[in-house]
Amino acid sequence: KNSVLSSRSEAVTFSTMFRSEHPRRSSSHHEWRHNKENSNALADDVPEFQAYDGTPRSQMPDDLQEEQNRREHHTDLFASPNLIVRRGQEFRISITFDGPYNPSKDGFYVEFRIGVNPQIHKQTAIIVSPNQDNKGPWQSQLLENKGNIIEMGITPSANCIVGKFLMYAVVVAPTGLIRDKENSSEIYILFNSWAPDDTVFMHDDTERMEYVLNQVGTIYCGSISNVMKRPWHYGQFENGILDACLYLMDDATIPLISRGDPVVVARQGSAKLNSQDDNGVLTGKWSEDYSHGRAPTSWTGSVEILHLYASNGVPVNYAQCWVYAGVFNTFLRCLGIPSRVITNYNSAHDNDRSLKTDIIVDCNGKIDKKYTKDSIWNFHCWNECYMARPDLPLDFGGWQVVDATPQETSDGLYRCGPAPLYGIKQGVICYPYDSPFVFAEVNSDVIFYKRDKYGKLTKVSVNETYVGKMLLTKAIGQDVPINITELYKFPEGTMQERLALQMAESYGTEKDRSVLPKVDVEMKVTVKPVTLGEDFQLVLIFQSLGRSLYNVDVFVSGNVMYYTGVSGPEFMSTTLQVQVDPSRQKTKVPSKYMNKLFGHGNLHFFITGKVKETGHMLNIMHPVSLISPQLTVKVTGVPQVNQRMFVTVEFTNNFGFSLKDVTLTVEGTWVLPPKTKTYSSIAPASTITWTQSFIPMDPGLKMLMACLDCEYLRQVCGTASVYINV
Numbered sequence: 085k086n087s088v089l090s091s092r093s094e095a096v097t098f099s100t101m102f103r104s105e106h107p108r109r110s111s112s113h114h115e116w117r118h119n120k121e122n123s124n125a126l127a128d129d130v131p132e133f134q135a136y137d138g139t140p141r142s143q144m145p146d147d148l149q150e151e152q153n154r155r156e157h158h159t160d161l162f163a164s165p166n167l168i169v170r171r172g173q174e175f176r177i178s179i180t181f182d183g184p185y186n187p188s189k190d191g192f193y194v195e196f197r198i199g200v201n202p203q204i205h206k207q208t209a210i211i212v213s214p215n216q217d218n219k220g221p222w223q224s225q226l227l228e229n230k231g232n233i234i235e236m237g238i239t240p241s242a243n244c245i246v247g248k249f250l251m252y253a254v255v256v257a258p259t260g261l262i263r264d265k266e267n268s269s270e271i272y273i274l275f276n277s278w279a280p281d282d283t284v285f286m287h288d289d290t291e292r293m294e295y296v297l298n299q300v301g302t303i304y305c306g307s308i309s310n311v312m313k314r315p316w317h318y319g320q321f322e323n324g325i326l327d328a329c330l331y332l333m334d335d336a337t338i339p340l341i342s343r344g345d346p347v348v349v350a351r352q353g354s355a356k357l358n359s360q361d362d363n364g365v366l367t368g369k370w371s372e373d374y375s376h377g378r379a380p381t382s383w384t385g386s387v388e389i390l391h392l393y394a395s396n397g398v399p400v401n402y403a404q405c406w407v408y409a410g411v412f413n414t415f416l417r418c419l420g421i422p423s424r425v426i427t428n429y430n431s432a433h434d435n436d437r438s439l440k441t442d443i444i445v446d447c448n449g450k451i452d453k454k455y456t457k458d459s460i461w462n463f464h465c466w467n468e469c470y471m472a473r474p475d476l477p478l479d480f481g482g483w484q485v486v487d488a489t490p491q492e493t494s495d496g497l498y499r500c501g502p503a504p505l506y507g508i509k510q511g512v513i514c515y516p517y518d519s520p521f522v523f524a525e526v527n528s529d530v531i532f533y534k535r536d537k538y539g540k541l542t543k544v545s546v547n548e549t550y551v552g553k554m555l556l557t558k559a560i561g562q563d564v565p566i567n568i569t570e571l572y573k574f575p576e577g578t579m580q581e582r583l584a585l586q587m588a589e590s591y592g593t594e595k596d597r598s599v600l601p602k603v604d605v606e607m608k609v610t611v612k613p614v615t616l617g618e619d620f621q622l623v624l625i626f627q628s629l630g631r632s633l634y635n636v637d638v639f640v641s642g643n644v645m646y647y648t649g650v651s652g653p654e655f656m657s658t659t660l661q662v663q664v665d666p667s668r669q670k671t672k673v674p675s676k677y678m679n680k681l682f683g684h685g686n687l688h689f690f691i692t693g694k695v696k697e698t699g700h701m702l703n704i705m706h707p708v709s710l711i712s713p714q715l716t717v718k719v720t721g722v723p724q725v726n727q728r729m730f731v732t733v734e735f736t737n738n739f740g741f742s743l744k745d746v747t748l749t750v751e752g753t754w755v756l757p758p759k760t761k762t763y764s765s766i767a768p769a770s771t772i773t774w775t776q777s778f779i780p781m782d783p784g785l786k787m788l789m790a791c792l793d794c795e796y797l798r799q800v801c802g803t804a805s806v807y808i809n810v
């Protein structure tokens with residue numbers, strides 16, 4: 085019988101062996117991109133099987149105790165039956181030998197290999213043994229020895245590579261190593277926010293339930309004056325999604341050795357989610373022709389998108405910010421990085437990373453579209469992911485902004501973050517990645533310029549509070565928004581806010597410091613919530629701040645708008661004259677928009693006031709999101725496992741015209757994969773009803789969501805939930 089070598093010399097034997105097997109190749113940059121070190125899908129041919137020589141042989145896979153391991157590792161929700169565990173936490177396996185196992189004599193190891201050319205010093209090959217202390221980063225112990233069967237506990241290091249490993253039984257024999265290559269088992273290892281040593285550790289269990297385990301969510305949209313929401317099915321545990329996420333990392337050519345670092349995984353993930361410059365998951369489209377794909381508003385979740393991408397390997401058409409954020413959230417939660425979707429209302433999209441968003445007003449008091457290059461999005465969605473930042477000073481851990489929507493390139497690629505939230509709030513924007521960009525998205529000043537007929541620009545007014553007016557995310561454990569503005573900035577007008585701005589300036593952002601003449605007239609606008617299809621009134625409120633009377637020429641223009649800030653056709657343009665005195669005065673301006681309506685039902689009003697006596701200009705931008713009709717979603721049948729149930733989606737066209745080319749999508753967590761139906765036309769006053777049956781296979785709360793989408797109606801969604809009994 086072979087004697088077991090000391091653990092020290094053994095480690096040497098192994099690592100030498102792995103190195104000499106695959107001498108390092110030198111490669112050009114091009115080769116590097118396609119290098120196998122960036123692939124989890126490829127695995128090399130393991131070294132030759134050696135003849136049986138009488139040493140006790142194990143049979144792997146034997147008992148991976150999937151059920152218990154998955155429960156203890158919070159991976160039991162995954163649809164695939166595989167062994168899926170989280171790093172930094174022990175899992176157990178049983179191994180059967182064909183003779184009694186003797187810990188002091190028999191050299192036996194469990195070996196984990198990932199990718200081609202696994203090597204111990206890269207942590208792409210790991211060996212653990214039941215019978216002695218491990219010197220490597222992974223721990224193991226012999227839990228029980230029942231003669232022919234042993235139970236082993238294995239703890240992957242809390243910073244190990246995340247992905248799919250192959251697990252082998254290896255026996256040390258006088259002739260060398262015997263690796264039972266026919267008998268490998270797959271094991272997926274994920275990030276672990278339950279493990280204190282993992283950089284994605286979270287303290288609070290309710291937070292982990294929401295940010296890692298919740299498969300459904302709500303994404304806020306609309307505008308500041310009318311917050312609307314969309315349900316979103318993240319579906320991170322559904323069949324095929326974990327493999328799709330690993331494929332995404334392969335496709336993003338994230339080197340295997342970096343896949344234990346959530347900073348790298350989140351950053352490269354943000355680049356790969358968009359199709360710009362790397363053929364990523366989703367193609368963005370911000371104009372109305374969606375004929376080569378599906379409208380961004382028609383998706384109900386990430387599952388179908390990730391399946392399409394993983395099976396075809398080409399970008400899926402089409403996305404806008406909430407689609408990028410929804411799919412990115414699936415990717416992060418699936419791998420175990422806590423994450424959430426954020427909505428920033430009035431999000432500045434700065435081209436030059438200054439803190440100035442310039443709006444040019446023409447002599448008629450309208451936005452001069454030709455000369456206005458910056459844009460402000462009614463809302464913009466991004467993600468936050470939670471992790472320590474060992475690469476940065478201590479306080480910069482915690483929530484990090486990552487954004488997969490292609491806006492600006494970062495180090496040559498369309499990607500953004502992770503940018504530490506703490507630094508954005510404090511104005512300490514020198515730390516990676518992309519902090520100045522995110523800082524500007526929530527802190528820019530809007531500066532209005534008048535452009536005269538000779539092209540001369542004069543600064544006329546500034547709004548320092550318009551941008552980043554409010555940030556929302558879904559609350560933990562319930563479907564209501566929480567206002568997280570205070571995580572991004574200090575309250576307006578406080579000393580801390582000023583200090584944060586000064587700090588940001590010291591890192592090179594530019595703030596407008598010019599002093600404008602004192603305003604003599606105040607102008608405000610209010611609009612009551614408006615239902616799509618109804619006409620409404622704008623209420624303008626004026627007040628003279630001095631004692632004098634002023635005459636103000638007012639220009640009101642209204643445009644239909646994509647949420648991105650790209651404006652569509654103008655539907656109204658009115659001028660009026662008001663006399664303003666020191667009391668508050670209301671002026672009502674009727675607005676008719678229906679014949680011009682399309683797209684997302686977002687309207688954008690731009691109001692300019694010119695004070696005759698002083699020549700001062702007042703400017704207001706006011707986005708209005710129209711309240712969409714609801715989709716009724718009802719669930720009927722006996723809510724019990726293995727009983728047929730029905731989901732019925734109903735919609736009535738209350739508009740005075742037919743809706744053309746309508747798509748209706750419905751899906752449910754675990755119970756119903758996405759289904760789509762199209763209607764060529766829905767006549768006025770008619771109702772469509774669509775029923776799908778499903779059979780719930782397991783108990784618990786299930787969510788069903790549906791969205792209706794057509795050219796004239798882009799935000800029509802509904803949800804229903806049902807509790808399935810055993």
Ligand SMILES: *[C@@H]1O[C@H](CO)[C@@H](O)[C@H](O)[C@H]1NC(C)=O
Pocket residue numbers: 143144145264266267
């Ligand atoms: C494992 O190896 C043993 C012995 O070579 C073989 O009989 C058994 O079928 C293998 N099991 C699997 C699952 O491949």
Ligand SMILES: *[C@@H]1O[C@H](CO)[C@@H](O)[C@H](O)[C@H]1NC(C)=O
Pocket residue numbers: 546547548549550553703705706
């Ligand atoms: C800036 O815009 C916000 C949001 O529309 C508005 O409430 C505020 O009154 C504006 N401030 C000025 C100075 O115009």
Ligand SMILES: *[C@@H]1O[C@H](CO)[C@@H](O)[C@H](O)[C@H]1NC(C)=O
Pocket residue numbers: 554567568569570575
């Ligand atoms: C959101 O929070 C900010 C900062 O805490 C606060 O100033 C603002 O009024 C809040 N907005 C709403 C609508 O509650």
